Amino acid sequence: MDQLASRFFGNTFVLAAEECDLTQPVCVPEDFTELFVLPNIFGQVNRTILLMFLAALIVVVVLWAALRKPKLVPGKFQAAIEALVGFVRDEIAVGIIGPEGVKYFPYLLSIFMFILVGNLFEVTPAINFPITSRMAIPAFLALCTYFIYLVTGFARHKFTYLKEIVWPSYVPIALRPLVGIIELAQYFVIRPFSLAVRLFANLVAGHTMLSLLLATGIIFIGAAIGGEVSILKGGAGILWFAMGLLIFLFELLVSVLQAYIFTLLSAVYIEDAVHFGH
């Protein structure tokens, strides 16, 4: 039961406390993938998958609550959600893509909200785990954006789309093979890969830093109080913990920023496909 609870509520601290070598300056788990690869709770379902559904549920509930009976003169909650949704609609969808951006607005809002909630799980007490630090979501969403802009590009510009990528008419002929190869890699490999890895790597780094700093801080302070280590080590623990709190605030910013960047770049790629060659 204890083990199930730890799997359900997250096992960062349990792992760190069990494996912490108090002689080291920082507690580091033997295998740091343990911070991310969570054990199954039932069947093939682990905590990460449950959190994915929780994130979906939160997005649905929040939007439902704000827009179920929308008032022309919104209350505080409706106004806040409207500001967020309006930002994605007016600044990202229409702002980047243009009037046609309204068509892509549902997708852009979906990725923004889902990634935002998934990122914020990193700094949510009792959750403390960003589901976007697992490659599944970044990879899938990057692929979605990838297919959307490729399909849009080919549907709108037919063969010219591919031709202009491989043999771009806006560069001197001598440079075309080189630019063509770069562009080909750019459109078909680098864009989706960088989109996915940027989000994933940011959240992996953030979660790692937060886990190690906060866990080390708490463990060192606890050990100092218990007399297992010197007062100096306890002081170092306070330092690590304070640094962890600082990173915590920073990660709050990163969570929002990465959700924004992912959505923004998706919009930019789609815009490029819509108005290709302009």
Next chain:
Amino acid sequence: MNSWYLAAEESGGGGLDLLLPPLPELIGGIIAFAIVFIFIWKFASPAINRLLEQRQSAIAGQLAEAEKAKAEAESLLADYRAQLAEAREQANQIIEEARNQAETMKNEIVSRAEQQAAEIVAKAREEAQAERARALAEARREVANLSIDLAERVVGEALDREAQLGLVERYIAELESK
């Protein structure tokens, strides 16, 4: 911090493992995102668009209404101002009229009083004149009679009274003309 690198090495390229999503998480992520997308596609996005349109039309309507109310208020104000000016003018006119009336009335009264005074004075003068004339005639007759009486007494006989009277009269008239 050495342990950090050690840990990373010991994990045997754990970082690379992290790059490949395990199938259950991939499926979970896809389903979770699909829920979000379908919800937003079918509900949230239309709701937002509808709301924005409603708000836009409501604001436009309110603006037009406010514009109308403002125009109405302005015309009303102009009306009131005109009415006020008219009323003021009327009041001035009435005052002016009243003043004129009072002036003519005053003049009338004064002239009538003057006329009456003049009449009274004239009458009094006339009466005095008449009185004086009468008194003079009386005195004249008395003087004549006295003179005749005196003369009769001197002469010792009655004189022709009528002739004597005429004589005296003529004499007095002569005196007067001198």
